[in-house]
Every structure is written in structure tokens, then in C-alpha cells.
Amino acid sequence: MAEVGGVRGASAGRDGADVLVEVRGSAGWLTLNRPRALNALTHGMVRLIDAALARWEQDERIAYVVLDGAGERGLCAGGDIRAIRDSALTDDGEAARAFWRDEYRLNARIARFPKPYVALMDGIVMGGGVGLSAHGDVRIVTERSRVAMPEAGIGFVPDVGGTRLLGRAPGELGTHLALTADAMTGPDALYCGFADHFVPSERLPALRAALDGRQLADVLDAFTVPAPLVPESPLAQQRTWIDACYGPIDGADCGPAAEEIVDRLADCGEGAAKEAAVRILGHSPTAVKVTLQAVRRARALGTLDAVLDQEYRVSCAALTGPDFVEGVRAKLVDKDGEPRWSPGTLGEVTAEAVERHFEQHFEQGSQ
Structure with a gap:
């Protein structure tokens, strides 16, 4: 173990570091280490991960990088949204915008990293956790994986390149996931393009031990489940009604408005569709409409860099509205579960109101 380091924080694991940076053989290891906060991502963690990747990119001793999360609950629950809310309330969002600039740069670095980047996406992987993992080369899920971009539920909009991933999912599955804020199972994540390999969770300890710089292809062959043996994706089984409710019909050039989507879901006769309509109506109406446009625009933008630029504009605009602060209050601060959205x-x-989210209000600098 030639290199050990970390960044400290109040919610760190027992060794006192929020990120453990290690070299095991010829593999660089990054372990998110805030298990009590479900490894929620802070600005300091982003900077340290970015610095480690910059160093390992030039280090010929490093064959590949592995990302993992401490604890039993998951890889990462996302960005530290309490801190982002505090920034909106205390410094006009300056700290939040600085965090997003560095976070989105890190997402772009991961996507273009010249060595294999292996993400162990066991358990909960949400928001910023998706940005740290799903842009990598080797994305491993288990039967315990729950992968989501749940931002609409707190008055925010999917970011960290999530709108690009959602926009590239088969049919209208990405639209459905974005508007409902639903989580994918491991097989769903494979089907939707958020992951590449399935490993039973009971095999993770042995897989972790094997990821020490040995030939990556050999390790994957030894531990991953062949595609025909992976459990079927529940979302794949629901494609018919999802595509019908969220997609364009009758030769239309563009998809339906959010209101029409909700009406289709409520009227289509599928119980799961009616439940989806209820979930969407419980989210911030502004976030739902902006999210719908963001996913559709991301499909046309093409590159991750262009999508991250768009997401930076949208995130900054959302921070100035009332719904993000209110959504975090209702879910995480007061925990009353009764957000008062404006408009309702x-x-x-x-x-x-939707279009203003896509205008350039602040210096971008996401790349």
C-alpha cells in the first residue's frame, strides 16, 4: 500500500477521513467514507477525488481505479443537499455554485479518464453518486442496488450528467425515471445503460480483494454474472405503457406536456401507471416541467460536456427559486413530508418560468 490519504470531515468514518485514497498493488482505490451520512458528497470530497485522479492519470504504476463506498447501505446518497440549502439561505448560493462547478468538472474527468474506472454500485446510488459512478468504464451493480436521480422530489432537477444518461435510456424509461424519481434495481440499471455488470452481493468481498491491479478482464470474468443469467429488469417489462404515456404519438415532433403525461398515466388502465401519476403530482410542479425539458434537450445536445453546461445553468436557476429550499426542509430538515410548492x-x-432555467444567469465554468 504505497499511498494512503484522505480528507477529514464531521461525518467521517471511524478513521476520520471522508475519502480514503489508497494504492493496492497497481489499483488506485477511492472509498467514500461517510457511512452515517450514506457517503453524501461534500465539496472537500470532490476536490480530493479530482486530485487523486489527476495524479493517477499520470502514474504509470496505476493500471485502473476503483470507487467504493463505506458501510452496508450504499455507495453514495448524492450531494450534501443540506449544505447546498444552507448556501442558498446564507450566501446567495455562492458555495453551492462553487461545489457544482468542481463536481461537474469531476464528472467530466471521470468520463474521459484514460484508464479503466471501476465503480462498485452496491446499495443506494443516487444523484451525485450516479455522477461519480455511471460515467465510468466498468459499472457493477448487485441485487441490492437502487440507482436513482430523485431530484424532482425535492424541488430540484437531475444533474451530474444524469439528464444525458436518462435521455439515452431505452424508449421513454429515462423520462419516467426522471419525473417519478423512482429508483432502478440492478437489472434495471443494466437495461437503462447506467451499469455494465451484475455481481451478487455475497461475492463483493472476494471481488474487492481481487481488484488489486490484476488483469481487469480476468477479474470480471471470474465474478460477474453472464448476461443471460441476470434477473430480468422490471422496467423492461413495463416498456409498453411507459413509452405510450410519455412518448410522442400520431407523428408529433415533440413529446407531450407534463400535464398530458399525467393524464395519460391516470387513464391508461395500468395500476403502476396510476401510481406514477400520483408520485409526479406530489413533486414540485416547476421541477417536473424543467426536468422534462432538461432530459429532452440533453438528447439533442449529444456530448456530456454540453449537457453539464446546461445542467449548471439549470441548477443555478433552481437554487434561486423557492422549491428547492422548501423541498429539503420538508424531507430532511423538519421531515414533515408536506412541502408547500410555489406554484402549486x-x-x-x-x-x-421553465425557460429561465436554461438561460445563462451565472458564469458557467463547468468544464
Whole structure:
């Protein structure tokens, strides 16, 4: 173990570091180490991961990089949204914007990293955790994986390149996941393009021990389940009604408005569709409409860099509205589960209000 380091924080694991940076043989290991906070990502963690990747990119001794999370609950629950809310309330969002600039740069670095980047996506992988893992080369899920971009539920919009991933999912599955904030199972993540390999969780300890710089292809062959033997994706089984409810019909050039999607879901006769309509109506109406546009625009933008630039604009705009602060209050601060969205219905959200999220209000610098 030639290199050991970390960044300290109040919610760190027992060794006092929020990220463990190690070299095991010829593999660089990054372990998110805030298990009590489900490894939620802070600005300091982003900087340290970025610095480690920059160093290992030039280090010929490093054959590949492995990302893992401490604890039994998951890889990463996302960015530290309490801290982002505090920034909105205390410094006009300056700290939040600085965090996003560095976080999105890190997402781009991971996507173009010249060595294999292996992400162990066991358990909960949400928001910023998706940004740290799903842009890598080798993305491993288990039967315990729950992968999601749940931002609409707190008055925010998917970011960290998530709108690109959602936009590239088969059919309208990405639209469905974005608007409902639903989580994917491991097989769902494989089907939707968020992951590449399935490993039973009972085999993870042995897999971790093997990822020490040995030939990566040999390790994967030894531990991953062949595609025909992976359990079927529940979302794949629901493609028919999802595509019908979220997608364009009758030769239309663009998809339906959010209000029409909800109506289709409620009227299609599928119990799961009706439940999806209820979930969407419980989210921030503004976030739902902006999310719908962001996913559709991401499909046309093509490159991850262009999508991250768009997401930076959208994130900064969302920070200035009332719903993000209110959503985090209701879910994490007061925990009353009763957010008071403004405006309160989809019909009250104007096209102008949606469009302002895509205008350049602040210096971008996401790349």
C-alpha cells in the first residue's frame, strides 16, 4: 500500500477521513467514507477525488481505479443537499455554485479518464453518486442496488450528467425515471445503460480483494454474472405503457406536456401507471416541467460536456427559486413530508418560468 490519504470531515468514518485514497498493488482505490451520512458528497470530497485522479492519470504504476463506498447501505446518497440549502439561505448560493462547478468538472474527468474506472454500485446510488459512478468504464451493480436521480422530489432537477444518461435510456424509461424519481434495481440499471455488470452481493468481498491491479478482464470474468443469467429488469417489462404515456404519438415532433403525461398515466388502465401519476403530482410542479425539458434537450445536445453546461445553468436557476429550499426542509430538515410548492400545480408553471432555467444567469465554468 504505497499511498494512503484522505480528507477529514464531521461525518467521517471511524478513521476520520471522508475519502480514503489508497494504492493496492497497481489499483488506485477511492472509498467514500461517510457511512452515517450514506457517503453524501461534500465539496472537500470532490476536490480530493479530482486530485487523486489527476495524479493517477499520470502514474504509470496505476493500471485502473476503483470507487467504493463505506458501510452496508450504499455507495453514495448524492450531494450534501443540506449544505447546498444552507448556501442558498446564507450566501446567495455562492458555495453551492462553487461545489457544482468542481463536481461537474469531476464528472467530466471521470468520463474521459484514460484508464479503466471501476465503480462498485452496491446499495443506494443516487444523484451525485450516479455522477461519480455511471460515467465510468466498468459499472457493477448487485441485487441490492437502487440507482436513482430523485431530484424532482425535492424541488430540484437531475444533474451530474444524469439528464444525458436518462435521455439515452431505452424508449421513454429515462423520462419516467426522471419525473417519478423512482429508483432502478440492478437489472434495471443494466437495461437503462447506467451499469455494465451484475455481481451478487455475497461475492463483493472476494471481488474487492481481487481488484488489486490484476488483469481487469480476468477479474470480471471470474465474478460477474453472464448476461443471460441476470434477473430480468422490471422496467423492461413495463416498456409498453411507459413509452405510450410519455412518448410522442400520431407523428408529433415533440413529446407531450407534463400535464398530458399525467393524464395519460391516470387513464391508461395500468395500476403502476396510476401510481406514477400520483408520485409526479406530489413533486414540485416547476421541477417536473424543467426536468422534462432538461432530459429532452440533453438528447439533442449529444456530448456530456454540453449537457453539464446546461445542467449548471439549470441548477443555478433552481437554487434561486423557492422549491428547492422548501423541498429539503420538508424531507430532511423538519421531515414533515408536506412541502408547500410555489406554484402549486403544473398548470400554473408558465413556459417562461421553465425557460429561465436554461438561460445563462451565472458564469458557467463547468468544464
